[in-house]
Amino acid sequence: MKIIVVSKRHGNTRSFTLGGWTRVFLSACVVGLPVGLSAAMAIYLAGGGDSSGLLKPEVTHAWEKALSAQEEQVGNARREAEQKLAALTLRVAELQARLVRLDALGERLTTMAKLDNGEFDFGTLPALGGPEFRIDGESVKSPELAQMLEQLTEQIEDRQQQLDTLEALLANRKLQNDVFIAGRPIKKGWMSSRYGRRNDPFTGKIAWHSGVDFAGKDGAEIVAVAAGVVTWSDERYGYGNLVEVNHGNGFSTRYAHCKENLVKVGDVVKKGQIVALMGSSGRSTGPHVHFEVYKHGRPVDPSTYIHRAAR
Secondary structure (H helix, E strand, C coil), X not given: CEEEXXXXXXXXXXXEECCHHHHHHHHHHHHHHHHHHHHHHHHHHHCCCCHHHCCCHHHHHHHHHHHHHHHHHHHHHHHXXXXXXXXXXXXXHHHHHHHHHHHHHHHHHHHHCCCCCCCCCCCCCCCCCCCCCCCCCCCCCHHHHHHHHHHHHHHHHHHHHHHHHHHHHHHHHHHHHHCCCCCCCECCCEEXXXXXXXXXXXXXXXXXXXXXXXXXCCCCEEECCCXXXXXXXXXXXXXXXXXXXXXXXXXXXXXXXXXXXXXXXXXXXXCCCEEEEEECCCCCCCCEEXXXXXXXXXXXXXXXXXXXXXX
């Protein structure tokens, strides 16, 4: 680097050539001078403008004490925020668990009520919409958020009680439908003999027929016309292999001449459940099921219940 000096009085010039280390030293001085002055001014002001008070012990102690107090405040605020966040997280988890239970209950009620698929889909969010009208300056604050969560909890509890009541009503209605005697005791076949007076197939004489006969293929399925408890499953005079089901409220049904009984005494059967296979056991001329309906211990015409519309 070359430096040229011009004399103002005589107009003479002189030049100086600086080496590499000289240039580095000069650059450091030029850059470091403002930084050093700024640092010295800051220390001076910290000492109250008195050069003799720079870095006094009491000043340093005051700054350390102030910083320590600020750190303690920040720590307390952080811990308080973490506690509130933990409490909100716990409340949200509780609400989520209740919502899962409500969804499961809703799915069950949808099935019990036989609603159309998609009418109430608890696996997706409710459909919402509408134009947006913003309210300037409005936002959810911490106390308002807690109040909203409390209101949501109360609403969930209220809905849960309503759904529980509805489930009990539907379950009771379903139970009544299950024990409601209706339909035929076979899946395939035809009515071969009606209830009442008829000619006995063995003697040819007028006799009383206390049930109806459904003829079909040997081994065809015989089903319960209503839910109930099996009270007889064995051979019985004149009936052959007999299954008797008690449906409550004074009603019971009998399925006779079976090839094989598929249930035993004490079994709880559902409406439409297979209870036996069609056969020709006992006093019978061919594969069929002799079906009887008893009301308070007396046989009644099964046709009334066969042609009933299922609930």
